[in-house]
Ligand SMILES: NC(=O)C1=CN([C@@H]2O[C@H](COP(=O)(O)OP(=O)(O)OC[C@H]3O[C@@H](n4cnc5c(N)ncnc54)[C@H](O)[C@@H]3O)[C@@H](O)[C@H]2O)C=CC1
């Protein structure tokens with residue numbers, strides 16, 4: 001695979017986790033509406049491959065995506081409490097613009113950053129907090145229908161459905177990664193839900209690397225580390241994508257906050 005990979009939202013948390021760990025694996029095109037300073041991009045990426053572009057700018061997106069093999073689409077409003085006007089513009093319209101430009105440019109693979117909030121309403125009061133504990137065997141596996149917990153989750157479920165449409169009608173390979181809780185260095189502290197859906201930086205990078213390299217049609221997988229606490233299955237990510245997580249939030253449970261600060265996942 002010699003053609004570049006387009007990473008949208010490259011300057012954000014997920015984008016930086018990817019670039020920090022697999023910045024040397026691909027030839028990148030980096031897109032973000034904010035300017036990407038030198039510290040936020042691998043040395044190997046020249047200025048010409050960095051695009052300060054809004055994903056709702058059709059012409060700008062077309063320029064960035066020309067000749068690209070795969071897209072990792074992260075750009076958007078990540079706030080669970082984001083208002084409708086923002087998710088409509090940044091997450092739904094922006095994702096539509098990316099998909100449309102991708103099929104017009106002949107892109108082969110599209111990894112979409114979906115979210116736990118697309119299925120947050122499965123966490124009913126009768127299931128929680130047991131759901132977040134290692135002994136509980138309830139699992140979501142990606143075949144269930146979305147049950148969004150907020151309008152942000154609605155926008156992520158909509159992005160997944162846009163992918164279904166573009167896969168079925170234009171034959172582009174699409175994987176929705178329902179990302180859990182990306183936290184650097186250690187799992188969230190005093191937050192069982194976050195520990196159950198922790199995704200370490202290096203596991204995040206491995207998962208999205210596999211999204212570029214693996215062969216698939218239309219898939220929905222969960223993006224969490226190999227946590228003992230979990231209510232998301234990662235079997236599909238392992239079997240279809242070849243995801244090999246390294247981290248487990250349980251390994252940090254006896255550590256105090258200062259030990260966590262020394263965690264080696266960075
Ligand atoms: N961080 C997490 O734990 C999770 C993140 N996600 C998803 O992953 C993606 C990335 O999230 P984070 O890196 O945490 O967010 P972030 O806010 O750190 O990064 C998002 C990046 O996208 C850019 N961006 C936003 N709107 C844009 C637009 N209209 N055009 C161009 N660039 C735009 C921002 O400038 C920013 O650099 C989001 O789609 C989010 O919904 C999903 C689940 C969990």
Ligand SMILES: O=C1O[C@H](COP(=O)(O)O)[C@@H](O)[C@H](O)[C@H]1O
Nearest residue numbers: 078079080115116117180181194
């Ligand atoms: O989709 C997202 O989910 C994570 C985890 O959700 P939370 O409600 O447990 O914090 C969130 O941190 C992130 O900002 C968001 O994009």
